[in-house]
Amino acid sequence: MRGITNNTVQLSKWKKGTFIVGVIILLLSLLYTFLYLRHDPNFVDMGNRLAGSSLTHPLGTDHLGRDMLTRLWMGTQYTIGFSSLALFAALLIGIPIGLISGYFKGITDRVFMRIADAFLAFPDTIVAIVLAGLLGPGIGNLVLAITLVKWVNYARLVRSTVLAESEKEYIWIAKLNGLPARKIMSKHLFPHVIGHVLVMASLDFGKVILLISAFSYIGLGAQPPTPEWGAMLNELRPFFSSMPQLMLYPGFAIVLVVLFTNLLGDYLRDRFDVKKEGSV
Template identity: 40%
Template structure:
């Protein structure tokens, strides 16, 4: 662990991105503890107010505080993305382990399912799922989970195929260990580093997909705050008053870039081939 942390710290951009992510996630997660303004509270006598001491980022078309809605919107975007990616990763790991370790018919069926899911672009697949299930936060989580499954499953399958042929796996089988024990104690722990990297990179894509679905009216529904929904409601006044659209746009971009940089840093830190780099 010490070596991993040291290798990660060599990537200064990844470290900066990680610190920024921690601050953003903490600010959004603990917003109810220090923000005592209702994000849904309207003030039609104070619409499109400029930034001031009372409203640090101004107000939107209904007089709602943009900063407050940004923080609460981040809670929704991050919660949906984390829930969807973690759920999809859990299913993807199970399918990948079954396909890679046992092979045969199970591998064929799972591989064909993965190919079918990968044939659809991630956003299009999410739109299809939400169109079938209906809009809302829970269905958005399901959509994010489904489009996360094939990438994780294929990656885990490849890792398991390499691990399965290792000598220590053969020794475990000779010693009479069950397949379940071998998978839990040896296969998954040796693939966990790639799973962690994949989850980190998938979170950035999930943030974009969640925001895109809300922007199209298929995700979180107004008046609930969410970054994509905030962008959608502010697009009509983008030229005359860009602040309500620019602020969530910057937040989405910043979080996605940070997840990407952290994922790259973790990939280099967890890669044993770069141990002496």
């Protein structure tokens, strides 16, 4: 038993250490990039196309002579920025609906459950493909499609937490004292919800990044010349045999960010794990 506990502690320390190292690498990369960037990401220089690494272009240039490091950094803003926007919009929709559905129950809860069942009848990716195809190619339509897919998961998570908490004594006491439903939900129920939501959102963030990159790769997301990582992979695909590193750069960036978000999710799960805290 003691060996299992020691292994668990060592694994937790390894995750925390890996997460800290990831943060340090990310900050150093951001600092270097901010000091270095001086190229226009969309500037075409056909006389310098497919150039190798140099002091002027540390990661070389693409098939149109555009600086790869600059486009990779701009892709960070597009990929992570639009992923954050989609996830934030899903939270703005899912959390209030989950609170209202779990607190009031009745017809409100039944209507929500029927809507949720319709969205959950198919895998997230299939629904997102259908919605993105119906809305048409474009990063804005893709963000909308992902939002329409993801909000249901957060609403169900919040609803289940609220259903469990609303039966406890302190909620009944608040109701007997005449506290409005709005204040009960904001002051008593929301603090119990937010930890679970943050853990799920941090683990979901990597999935959203993969969705946006994958859809941009097949032409349903960001369109050229937008320097989004998935769109960059699609543009550079014909040159994979001659200069594979051009595709490896955005591919490695996607893997690195997804790995970092998973480590963040593990850290937050340990931080907000109510069962773990209650058992100590």
